[in-house]
Amino acid sequence: MLKDITIGQYFPGQSFIHKMDPRMKIISTLLYIVMLFLAGNLMGICAGILLLILMYQLSGVPMNMVTKSLKPVIPVVIFTSVLNIFFVSGEVLLKFFFIEITREGINLAILMSFRILCLIAGSSLLTYTTSPIELTDAIERLLNPLKKLKVPVHELSMMMTIALRFIPTLIEETDKIINAQKARGADMESGGLMQRAKALVPILIPLFVSSFRRADELAMAMECRCYRGGDGRTRMKQLQYSHRDWIALTVMAGAIVVVLLLNV
Amino acid sequence: MAVIKTENLSHVYSEGTPFVKTAIENINIEIEEGQMVGVIGHTGSGKSTLIQHFNGLLQPTSGKIYIDGEDMWADKNKLRDIRFKVGLVFQYPEYQLFEETCYKDIAFGPKNMGLPDDEIDKRVREAAAFVNLSEEQLMKSPFELSGGQKRRVAIAGVLAMKPKVLILDEPTAGLDPKGRDRILGQIKEYHQEEKNTVLIVSHSMEDVAKFAQKVLVMNRSKVFLYDTVEAVFAHAKEISEIGLAVPQITQIFAELKKRGYDVNPDVYTIEAAKAELIRLLEEGGNISA
Numbered sequence: 133m134l135k136d137i138t139i140g141q142y143f144p145g146q147s148f149i150h151k152m153d154p155r156m157k158i159i160s161t162l163l164y165i166v167m168l169f170l171a172g173n174l175m176g177i178c179a180g181i182l183l184l185i186l187m188y189q190l191s192g193v194p195m196n197m198v199t200k201s202l203k204p205v206i207p208v209v210i211f212t213s214v215l216n217i218f219f220v221s222g223e224v225l226l227k228f229f230f231i232e233i234t235r236e237g238i239n240l241a242i243l244m245s246f247r248i249l250c251l252i253a254g255s256s257l258l259t260y261t262t263s264p265i266e267l268t269d270a271i272e273r274l275l276n277p278l279k280k281l282k283v284p285v286h287e288l289s290m291m292m293t294i295a296l297r298f299i300p301t302l303i304e305e306t307d308k309i310i311n312a313q314k315a316r317g318a319d320m321e322s323g324g325l326m327q328r329a330k331a332l333v334p335i336l337i338p339l340f341v342s343s344f345r346r347a348d349e350l351a352m353a354m355e356c357r358c359y360r361g362g363d364g365r366t367r368m369k370q371l372q373y374s375h376r377d378w379i380a381l382t383v384m385a386g387a388i389v390v391v392l393l394l395n396v
Numbered sequence: 397m398a399v400i401k402t403e404n405l406s407h408v409y410s411e412g413t414p415f416v417k418t419a420i421e422n423i424n425i426e427i428e429e430g431q432m433v434g435v436i437g438h439t440g441s442g443k444s445t446l447i448q449h450f451n452g453l454l455q456p457t458s459g460k461i462y463i464d465g466e467d468m469w470a471d472k473n474k475l476r477d478i479r480f481k482v483g484l485v486f487q488y489p490e491y492q493l494f495e496e497t498c499y500k501d502i503a504f505g506p507k508n509m510g511l512p513d514d515e516i517d518k519r520v521r522e523a524a525a526f527v528n529l530s531e532e533q534l535m536k537s538p539f540e541l542s543g544g545q546k547r548r549v550a551i552a553g554v555l556a557m558k559p560k561v562l563i564l565d566e567p568t569a570g571l572d573p574k575g576r577d578r579i580l581g582q583i584k585e586y587h588q589e590e591k592n593t594v595l596i597v598s599h600s601m602e603d604v605a606k607f608a609q610k611v612l613v614m615n616r617s618k619v620f621l622y623d624t625v626e627a628v629f630a631h632a633k634e635i636s637e638i639g640l641a642v643p644q645i646t647q648i649f650a651e652l653k654k655r656g657y658d659v660n661p662d663v664y665t666i667e668a669a670k671a672e673l674i675r676l677l678e679e680g681g682n683i684s685a
Contacts, residue, residue, distance in 0.1 A: 311486065316504055317509060341494075
């Protein structure tokens with residue numbers, strides 16, 4: 133049951149996009165989002181969709197993964213479209229009582245919907261093609277300048293790495309504890325809200341206890357290997373920009389220019 | 397009558413995804429009432445999957461399971477009753493403890509059964525006595541106890557439900573030899589007193605030889621052998637071929653026989669070995685060859 137949840141949706145591969153430097157992937161994703169918001173008309177959004185399809189083709193991530201990632205945002209899309217259709221003023225097309233539907237409203241609704249869909253699909257591509265470890269590593273490097281402002285960048289990214297690492301472990305553990313309590317006759321499927329909340333106690337307490345134990349053990353293991361924070365720490369995998377990254381950056385910059393031209 | 401019976405039982409994990417894995421395949425076994433059965437196999441051979449079917453935690457992909465002759469999945473509302481009938485102690489059960497005191501934790505199962513308070517109290521004390529927990533320890537928080545003690549509390553939590561069939565998944569994993577013998581001894585004592593059916597999953601042939609009447613050997617999702625201890629260990633060669641070892645003492649006796657000593661190679665425990673050696677010496681230790 134719990135095993136079906138996929139977190140860390142990394143989709144292993146050897147494509148151009150997989151091989152890009154994760155830092156540039158993050159930058160490109162940000163540029164793509166900027167581009168989507170710069171696009172002021174349908175032509176611009178079409179360019180965005182086209183670029184997205186191209187990227188997915190290049191990455192080798194199957195298209196049904198895209199629909200999977202878009203499913204949860206559909207309610208949000210519908211909600212914003214409805215808001216836009218009914219509440220934007222302009223040239224009135226239809227009118228019932230006090231509700232007005234305007235041409236500008238419809239336009240904006242379409243624009244916003246595609247913007248959100250592209251945004252989600254575009255950032256999903258980042259997580260599909262980048263393993264969580266690469267991702268946190270890249271975030272740490274990108275945020276490095278903030279160290280001068282005394283932001284604990286290394287610590288934050290280490291926390292993120294550890295959190296990501298332990299999600300599957302915790303899921304497995306939860307599954308095990310649920311089964312163990314079920315075997316002792318715990319009833320989690322029936323009863324009112326209060327009863328169900330109470331039924332969670334036998335699961336949450338062992339889960340908390342074991343998380344603390346695990347944290348303790350992990351801290352000990354890290355100290356045994358002389359972990360002392362990020363200062364002077366070197367890496368096995370040095371991030372390095374290659375020609376791929378510069379191509380990607382050029383493409384993204386080009387796309388932004390195209391969108392700006394289409395706006396005129 | 398068989399207390400547990402399976403018919404072509406199969407279970408496939410993550411069916412319809414790229415991660416599809418057959419955990420057990422076409423299992424047909426009957427477990428007689430009142431027996432102590434050892435379940436042996438490699439990691440990933442399907443032992444844990446199989447025993448989770450016996451109390452309805454996993455639903456078979458295909459095939460049927462009968463408990464006391466009743467089809468387990470015929471009426472889903474009865475599943476909970478089956479879980480009280482077939483008690484399952486998981487691997488590392490100490491991680492499931494959650495109550496403020498050991499007493500309350502052991503009482504969790506009986507309480508879920510809806511028993512009256514005085515019956516719960518009686519059962520908790522009985523179960524605690526079986527696993528040698530003192531009155532003082534019963535009132536302590538389970539988190540104050542040592543690893544071995546915690547495990548005994550967790551086992552008592554299932555014993556207190558007085559299941560007709562008791563299944564333990566590697567109850568001795570991670571314990572020292574003393575703790576191991578202690579827990580196995582207590583389980584055996586419980587079995588003799590309650591006359592219930594006990595299944596123990598184990599890695600150790602020595603342990604299985606010591607307590608079980610029948611052995612179920614699993615290999616690659618299938619039943620490899622299921623027979624009495626003597627009959628199973630008579631297949632020493634096949635067992636070592638799938639990478640499991642018969643008890644060391646059996647290996648020694650097989651070797652003795654090979655070198656021409658007139659011994660019975662069907663020896664699985666130290667006690668039996670001792671008796672056999674004494675017999676041999678009394679007969680003059682003849683080398684028959």
